[in-house]
Amino acid sequence: MADIFRTIIIFGATGDLARRMLFPSLYNLFVDRLLPEDIRIIGCGRTAMEESAFRGEIDEALKSFLADDRYGAEDAAAFLDRIGYCAVSVGEAKDFEALAAMVSDRAADGIAVYLSTPPSLFAPVVEGLGKACISGANVRIAMEKPIGQDLASSRAVNEAVARVFDEDRVFRVDHYLGKETVQNLLVLRFGNALFEPLWNANAIEHVQITVAETVGLEGRVSYYDNVGALKDMVQNHVLQLLALVAMEPPSSIGPTSVRDEKVKVLRSLRPMDAASVSTHSVKGQYQQGAVDGQPVKGYADELGKPSSTETFIAVKAFIDNWRWKGVPFYLRTGKRMPNRRSEILIQFRPVPHSIFSGRGKGLQPNAMVIRLQPEEQIQLLVMAKQPGLDRHGVELREVALDVSLSTGAAGQRRRIAYERLLLDLIEGDPTLFVRRDEVEAAWTWIDSIHEAWQQAGQETKGYTAGTWGPSAAIALIERDGASWHD
Numbered sequence: 233m234a235d236i237f238r239t240i241i242i243f244g245a246t247g248d249l250a251r252r253m254l255f256p257s258l259y260n261l262f263v264d265r266l267l268p269e270d271i272r273i274i275g276c277g278r279t280a281m282e283e284s285a286f287r288g289e290i291d292e293a294l295k296s297f298l299a300d301d302r303y304g305a306e307d308a309a310a311f312l313d314r315i316g317y318c319a320v321s322v323g324e325a326k327d328f329e330a331l332a333a334m335v336s337d338r339a340a341d342g343i344a345v346y347l348s349t350p351p352s353l354f355a356p357v358v359e360g361l362g363k364a365c366i367s368g369a370n371v372r373i374a375m376e377k378p379i380g381q382d383l384a385s386s387r388a389v390n391e392a393v394a395r396v397f398d399e400d401r402v403f404r405v406d407h408y409l410g411k412e413t414v415q416n417l418l419v420l421r422f423g424n425a426l427f428e429p430l431w432n433a434n435a436i437e438h439v440q441i442t443v444a445e446t447v448g449l450e451g452r453v454s455y456y457d458n459v460g461a462l463k464d465m466v467q468n469h470v471l472q473l474l475a476l477v478a479m480e481p482p483s484s485i486g487p488t489s490v491r492d493e494k495v496k497v498l499r500s501l502r503p504m505d506a507a508s509v510s511t512h513s514v515k516g517q518y519q520q521g522a523v524d525g526q527p528v529k530g531y532a533d534e535l536g537k538p539s540s541t542e543t544f545i546a547v548k549a550f551i552d553n554w555r556w557k558g559v560p561f562y563l564r565t566g567k568r569m570p571n572r573r574s575e576i577l578i579q580f581r582p583v584p585h586s587i588f589s590g591r592g593k594g595l596q597p598n599a600m601v602i603r604l605q606p607e608e609q610i611q612l613l614v615m616a617k618q619p620g621l622d623r624h625g626v627e628l629r630e631v632a633l634d635v636s637l638s639t640g641a642a643g644q645r646r647r648i649a650y651e652r653l654l655l656d657l658i659e660g661d662p663t664l665f666v667r668r669d670e671v672e673a674a675w676t677w678i679d680s681i682h683e684a685w686q687q688a689g690q691e692t693k694g695y696t697a698g699t700w701g702p703s704a705a706i707a708l709i710e711r712d713g714a715s716w717h718d
């Protein structure tokens with residue numbers, strides 16, 4: 233691409249995300265010659281450190297977090313050679329000036345800044361960058377979620393960023409958008425003539441989106457307890473999936489068209505109020521139990537104090553527009569679930585008239601399962617005839633038309649979501665990044681749930697670790713005659 237940038241600055245470079253994801257992804261891109269050969273990557277952190285010590289830390293991180301067949305000593309040495317370090321304390325103008333001096337000879341070739349710091353530092357870091365003039369037309373800025381904790385605080389962060397960077401140079405990261413199957417959703421919907429005529433309330437009865445994790449707090453005590461599952465997962469990842477499933481066909485794959493359509497969906501989400509929230513949402517917190525046969529502590533024990541923060545949430549959402557009138561979108565996400573699974577289920581309506589009723593195992597409405605992880609897979613559940621002579625009537629059975637993407641595209645390495653996103657950032661393609669209006673529309677809906685919980689005094693229910701959440705979450709969908717796809 234014409235304007236591929238040749239310098240990346242990473243704030244929060246000694247943090248967990250940088251070590252686990254950002255540097256291993258950059259290494260993979262570098263080794264595959266997808267980065268400019270003279271790329272310069274500058275890590276910034278609070279701690280004063282020699283460049284060699286920082287490189288040593290990154291080397292350790294590569295050894296720990298890269299796939300076994302990816303690490304090579306020679307490649308690592310070449311990669312580490314491209315890395316520098318600058319200690320920057322927020323609010324210290326001289327630190328930002330030192331950083332500016334490090335990149336001054338490269339500014340003309342474009343600089344991508346990646347904020348992988350706690351969100352409270354976004355505004356002050358951006359201000360520091362602005363004052364040190366690391367902010368001109370040739371600088372792009374990427375930041376991790378969460379942008380704020382509610383609509384008001386996200387607006388404040390967005391305002392602070394907008395004072396220094398125009399919106400077209402702001403790249404808000406939602407790493408789910410970098411996942412292969414998430415983009416495959418676009419191809420499935422808009423690269424096939426088959427589905428679109430059925431993709432609406434006439435043919436679809438309901439949609440389920442599940443993002444289940446087996447992990448618990450993972451040492452993120454101070455972050456997680458102030459946030460909870462609604463804000464940690466639904467506000468971003470789950471709503472992005474919902475937007476991609478529900479949006480109108482964009483006129484092109486370009487960033488404006490796709491994001492225009494997503495934001496319309498997010499703005500059409502029906503707000504919750506104190507009356508609807510108790511029947512349309514369930515929040516839960518895991519208690520002591522077992523996952524993968526191993527005993528695990530409850531959330532409050534891990535935290536060391538009682539808390540009402542939800543580690544699980546199930547919501548019945550509606551999109552108030554023509555296409556989705558009356559179609560429930562059941563969303564659920566939780567920690568310490570029985571297995572790690574992210575999937576979207578499209579439940580079609582039954583055939584209008586069954587000629588098979590009362591015979592065999594019965595006619596099931598079609599369903600499509602789009603699985604994002606652990607393995608990428610798309611399954612279309614259709615009815616077929618049970619082989620046999622049918623002396624007592626045709627017997628039906630459900631069969632899966634199965635497109636397993638990991639076998640279908642065997643031999644092709646699956647990329648870490650961050651590899652794609654980092655490449656898009658330095659190449660300047662914002663399609664898979666979240667625009668300001670999307671973030672704010674998502675917060676508007678999330679705030680309505682949060683406020684409604686408070687007004688209704690809704691309690692967080694306990695669930696045993698290793699189960700699918702509180703029984704009320706099962707009731708939430710079964711009241712409507714449906715059930716979760718477990």
Ligand code: BG6
Nearest residue numbers: 377407445447464465469574605
């Ligand atoms: C993060 C959340 O955004 O996504 C974490 O903060 C969660 O709580 C993680 O564990 C899940 O990501 P993935 O890619 O493992 O599904």
